[in-house]
Amino acid sequence: MISLGPSxxxxxxxxxxxxMLGLAAFLGPTWxxxxxxxxxxxxxxxxxxxLNVRVVDAEGHPxxxxxxxxxxxxxxxxxxxxxxxxxxxxxxxxxxxxxxPARRTFLIVLGRGHLNALDKGIxxxxxxxxxxxxxEDRVGVLAYLRLAELTPDHEAAVRLLERFRDRHEAIxxxxxxxxxxxxxxPALPLSPETQLAIQAVFDAPGLPALHPFxxxxxxxxxxxxxxxxxxxxxxYLRHVEGEKHLVFLLExxxxxxxxxxxxxxxxxAAARATIxxxxxxxxxxxxxxxxxxxxxxxxxxxxxxxxxxxxLAEQTGGRAAVHESADExxxxxxxxxxxxxxxxxxxxxxxxxxxxxxxxxxxxxxGVTLSYRHGYEARREVDxxxxxxxxxxxxxxxxxxxxxxxxxxxxxxxxxxxxxxxxSSNIPTRLSPExxxxxxxxxxxxxxxxxxxxxxxxTRKDHQYSASLDVATFVDDAEGKVVGTTLDxxxxxxxxxxxxxxxxxxxxxxxxxxxxxxxxxxxxxxxEYDTDRAGAARARxx
Numbered sequence: 001m002i003s004l005g006p007s008x009x010x011x012x013x014x015x016x017x018x019x020m021l022g023l024a025a026f027l028g029p030t031w032x033x034x035x036x037x038x039x040x041x042x043x044x045x046x047x048x049x050x051l052n053v054r055v056v057d058a059e060g061h062p063x064x065x066x067x068x069x070x071x072x073x074x075x076x077x078x079x080x081x082x083x084x085x086x087x088x089x090x091x092x093x094x095x096x097x098x099x100x101p102a103r104r105t106f107l108i109v110l111g112r113g114h115l116n117a118l119d120k121g122i123x124x125x126x127x128x129x130x131x132x133x134x135x136e137d138r139v140g141v142l143a144y145l146r147l148a149e150l151t152p153d154h155e156a157a158v159r160l161l162e163r164f165r166d167r168h169e170a171i172x173x174x175x176x177x178x179x180x181x182x183x184x185x186p187a188l189p190l191s192p193e194t195q196l197a198i199q200a201v202f203d204a205p206g207l208p209a210l211h212p213f214x215x216x217x218x219x220x221x222x223x224x225x226x227x228x229x230x231x232x233x234x235x236y237l238r239h240v241e242g243e244k245h246l247v248f249l250l251e252x253x254x255x256x257x258x259x260x261x262x263x264x265x266x267x268x269a270a271a272r273a274t275i276x277x278x279x280x281x282x283x284x285x286x287x288x289x290x291x292x293x294x295x296x297x298x299x300x301x302x303x304x305x306x307x308x309x310x311x312l313a314e315q316t317g318g319r320a321a322v323h324e325s326a327d328e329x330x331x332x333x334x335x336x337x338x339x340x341x342x343x344x345x346x347x348x349x350x351x352x353x354x355x356x357x358x359x360x361x362x363x364x365x366x367g368v369t370l371s372y373r374h375g376y377e378a379r380r381e382v383d384x385x386x387x388x389x390x391x392x393x394x395x396x397x398x399x400x401x402x403x404x405x406x407x408x409x410x411x412x413x414x415x416x417x418x419x420x421x422x423x424s425s426n427i428p429t430r431l432s433p434e435x436x437x438x439x440x441x442x443x444x445x446x447x448x449x450x451x452x453x454x455x456x457x458x459t460r461k462d463h464q465y466s467a468s469l470d471v472a473t474f475v476d477d478a479e480g481k482v483v484g485t486t487l488d489x490x491x492x493x494x495x496x497x498x499x500x501x502x503x504x505x506x507x508x509x510x511x512x513x514x515x516x517x518x519x520x521x522x523x524x525x526x527x528e529y530d531t532d533r534a535g536a537a538r539a540r541x542x
Contacts, residue, residue: 048084049075050272051343052243052317053361054336054371062339063368064089073345074360084344090134090337103136104243104337105150108161109233110143113251114169121249121280122165124326129154129161132334140208142233144171144198145216147388148208150240156208163201171197211388214396217457217530230254230264230275235395236388238271245318245337247276249326253305254312265315266356269373275313277320278329317371336371351378389529396534397472397487400525404536427535428452430506433475433522435541438512445475445484445513445541447522450506457531458492458499466493468530473511474523475541483517 051073055063068085090104108125116122129139139157140150141164148160174194190198195217202210213232230248237244246268248254254277268275306322313320319336321329343361351357358375432448449471458465468491475484490509494502511524523538 048344048346049376050084051345051359051361051372052272052274053341053343054317054339055341055363055365055368056336056371057369058367060332060335062335063365064339066341066363066365068343070363070365071341071343072362072364073343074362075345075347075357076349077358077360078348080345080348082343082345084342086342087339088342089339090137103138103152104134104245105138105140105237105240106133106245106247107140107142107150107233107237109229109246109248110141110164110168111229111248111250111254112175113172115249115251115280116165117169119280119326121278121326122161122168124278124280124330125247125249126158126161126165127327128330128334129157132330142213142229143168143201145213145229145232146198146202147211147213147236148202149211151208153208156206159204160202160207163204163207167197167201171201212530213388214392214529215532217459231267232392234264234267234271234273236391237273239391243337243340244271244273245276245333246273247278247333249278249280251280253279253322254309265312266375266377268316269375270377272373273316274318274371274373275316276318276329276333277309277313277322278326279320279322280326314371315374317373319371353378393470393527393529396527396532397470397525400527400534400536401474401523404525405523405538426533427455427526427528429524429526429535429537431522431524431537431539433519433539433541435519438514443515445515445519445522447473447511447513447524449473449509449511449524449526451509451526451535453502453505453507455535456492456507457528457533458494459530463495464493465496465499466491467528468492469507470527470529471509471511472525472527473513474525475513475515475519476521476523477517478520480521481517483519484513484515486511486513 053071055066057063064087066087068082071082071085073080073082106129108129110122133139133154135152137154138150138152139154141148141157141160143164148157151157171194174191174197178190178194213236230246233246233248237246265275306320309320309322319332321332347357355378356375357378359373361370361372363370429452430450432450434446436444436446438444451469456467456469458467468489471488471490473486473488474482477483488509488511490507492507513522519541521538521540524536526535528534
């Protein structure tokens with residue numbers, strides 16, 4: 001097993017886990033699948049590259065009678081031999097000779113704006129979940145950085161969608177007021193009234209279990225930008241096994257920017273997730289919120305963002321529905337995903353770790369349309385985290401190390417995507433490291449970490465104020481190689497008087513790091529999950 005960077009030592013007290021600064025393996029089945037299946041075959045140390053290919057006719061109905069001989073696969077322009085082939089159908093359309101696939105997973109992401117005002121986008125999503133999924137399918141809902149977990153209990157998901165439908169327009173008005181009030185103060189949280197209104201959507205009996213995403217505490221207005229949702233949802237699905245579909249319901253186009261049409265599809269391809277974009281803010285003729293005309297695709301009324309959204313979705317094997325009703329878009333999604341072909345090949349020229357390879361699939365059947373991911377990243381697998389907070393804490397710390405110390409990180413900096421700010425050190429942190437002996441006599445680095453309490457967000461409940469921080473510590477040798485890591489979580493609870501006293505001081509934490517080499521430098525990342533804020537500092541070891 002190979003990672004692209006160091007792992008964090010298990011903390012003795014919390015056993016929070018290890019950070020792997022490499023990304024997961026995307027050449028073969030996910031880690032979760034390997035728990036129940038035989039290990040994948042290897043040829044020259046390269047795992048079989050899987051491709052989910054969907055073929056529909058001119059009316060949008062699946063073509064189900066193709067064989068392996070009908071397909072041709074190219075990787076970076078080089079023809080590949082198809083080593084595996086099978087036809088799979090959902091239980092509702094299972095035909096003789098077709099094997100049933102692993103259950104489908106649909107994560108419905110509800111974007112900002114008015115999603116049910118004109119085109120009844122949320123009503124269409126409710127009908128999709130209630131009547132167009134099979135009992136084996138799982139569905140999850142992500143809204144306002146809160147994830148209702150993936151579940152086969154479709155009625156529970158419907159109840160949540162109905163609560164969102166009835167409350168989201170009032171929440172949108174509150175968010176607009178909050179963002180205007182906090183302009184110039186990005187670290188301030190949302191107003192208590194807005195936070196309570198959002199939380200009330202998810203707090204009711206009979207709803208799926210709730211998992212907050214980073215920033216759900218309302219630290220910055222940017223957290224609710226749709227492009228930010230995209231990257232977070234993709235990162236979450238990277239840790240989910242099986243067939244995965246990310247369905248984004250928007251009022252307007254996804255503001256991906258000029259780089260997003262290449263960067264986001266590559267992230268989705270790496271996660272083996274198909275992206276579908278459904279715009280519920282208008283149909284050909286006019287738009288819900290502005291009343292301005294909307295042109296047909298490719299006409300002057302079809303803007304750059306619409307075209308980028310279409311390219312983005314198609315690159316992952318999905319579709320951007322810009323000029324059709326939401327109900328029709330969800331019905332098409334149900335039809336297209338009811339049948340697929342699973343192809344696999346061993347690359348003729350094995351890729352190097354981290355390399356992106358383009359894929360093209362052709363079929364010798366005229367008049368049909370193919371959907372598949374147009375590339376993959378050659379990354380080997382690492383241990384997968386199990387819970388949402390752990391997934392994103394590890395991922396965010398990767399990003400902070402990449403942007404705070406780009407020359408020392410093995411991870412490339414993320415291309416700019418509109419709505420995705422680069423990290424800044426907005427939680428001031430000071431370090432004081434020393435080399436000493438551990439309890440067993442081994443050489444360790446002990447790091448005294450002082451965190452400015454004035455910049456930490458405390459949440460009030462009754463008469464108590466609480467906060468939670470994750471502190472990642474990296475020890476490097478003289479050549480910049482990591483020789484020790486650890487990750488600690490600090491949970492803080494104070495009454496009002498104690499908090500006022502703390503505000504004038506610092507939050508003190510001691511990290512002890514075991515070593516595998518001679519230490520020369522210490523780097524520390526402090527991460528606040530609830531507001532998705534971070535701080536970074538480093539110090540030389542004397």
